[in-house]
Amino acid sequence: MVVGITGNYCSGKNTACAIFEESGYRVIDVDRVGHEALKVKKDEIVRQFGEDVLTGGAVDRKKLGSIVFCSEQAKQELERIVHPWMTREVKLRVAGDGRWVVNAALLVEMCLWVLCDFVIAVTAEEERMIDRAVARDGLSRDEALQRIRSQIPYKEKLHFVDKVIDNNGDVEEFTHEVRTVIANLG
Numbered sequence: 001m002v003v004g005i006t007g008n009y010c011s012g013k014n015t016a017c018a019i020f021e022e023s024g025y026r027v028i029d030v031d032r033v034g035h036e037a038l039k040v041k042k043d044e045i046v047r048q049f050g051e052d053v054l055t056g057g058a059v060d061r062k063k064l065g066s067i068v069f070c071s072e073q074a075k076q077e078l079e080r081i082v083h084p085w086m087t088r089e090v091k092l093r094v095a096g097d098g099r100w101v102v103n104a105a106l107l108v109e110m111c112l113w114v115l116c117d118f119v120i121a122v123t124a125e126e127e128r129m130i131d132r133a134v135a136r137d138g139l140s141r142d143e144a145l146q147r148i149r150s151q152i153p154y155k156e157k158l159h160f161v162d163k164v165i166d167n168n169g170d171v172e173e174f175t176h177e178v179r180t181v182i183a184n185l186g
Contacts, residue, residue, distance in 0.1 A: 001185065002100045002115055006107035007122035007154060009147045010132035012167035012174060013103050016122050019178040020101045028093050030086065030104035030112070035061070037082040037089075044081050049074070069146050083110055091115060108157045118185060121154045121161040125168050 003020065007013045017027045038045065038059040045059055053064045068075040087110055094100045094115050107113050124132075126148060133144035158164070163181055167174050 002094050002102060002117050003185070004102045004104065004107045004113050004116035004119040005122060006104055006113075006119065006157065006161070007124075007167075008129060008151050009105060010129040010136065010144070011124040011154075012122045012165075013105065015167070015171070015174065016120065016165065016178050017101050017103045019175055020182060023179075023182045025099045025101045027101045027103055028090055030090060030102065030106070030110070033086045033089050034082060037086050038064075040085060041081050045078070048077055048081060069143075069150050072150075075150065079109075086110065087112065105151060108160045109152065113160045118163070119161050120181065121157065121164045122167050123154050123164055124166070128168055 003025065005013050005016050005020075014029075017025075017029070021027050038061065042059055045053065045064070049064065049067060053059055053067070055063065064078070068078045083106075090102060090104075090112055094102065102112055102116060104110065104112050107116075107119065113119050126145075129148050130141055130144045133139050133147065134141060137144075139147070154161075154164070165174070165177050165181065
């Protein structure tokens with residue numbers, strides 16, 4: 001069983017995945033796979049974006065992010081470099097036995113949804129996502145808004161989704177909703 005969890009930046013995907021993990025699912029965090037991709041594809045990234053994206057010889061995600069979240073063309077170029085490797089890596093990981101959760105904001109964009117038996121979209125109001133981004137990641141309000149708006153709204157992905165879980169209430173409500181989905185999956 002492979003469950004895909006998608007949603008915009010700071011919508012609550014990680015919280016949902018933690019609940020799945022408590023229920024015995026193994027989580028593949030596609031953001032972490034992306035961090036690995038930055039190491040594997042470092043030379044190509046430097047050729048494309050210059051040595052200014054490096055700190056101590058490694059790709060600095062904050063420096064790279066300041067470029068790609070400001071330019072759709074730069075974002076697409078980075079995705080062209082790292083997404084094929086990331087997709088292959090996720091496919092290899094879910095090929096093993098067991099129950100898996102693929103945690104990916106770009107589940108649809110990267111066509112990772114095709115690996116999934118069930119897809120969940122976690123949603124939250126924009127203001128709530130901004131507040132979470134500021135508190136969790138130390139971003140300014142404008143930086144958080146820029147990241148959120150650089151992603152396709154979940155409403156445009158609904159035809160790929162089996163279940164939408166709203167994360168605008170309290171943690172207990174959200175946890176109960178996720179656990180109900182898990183119980184129904186069997």
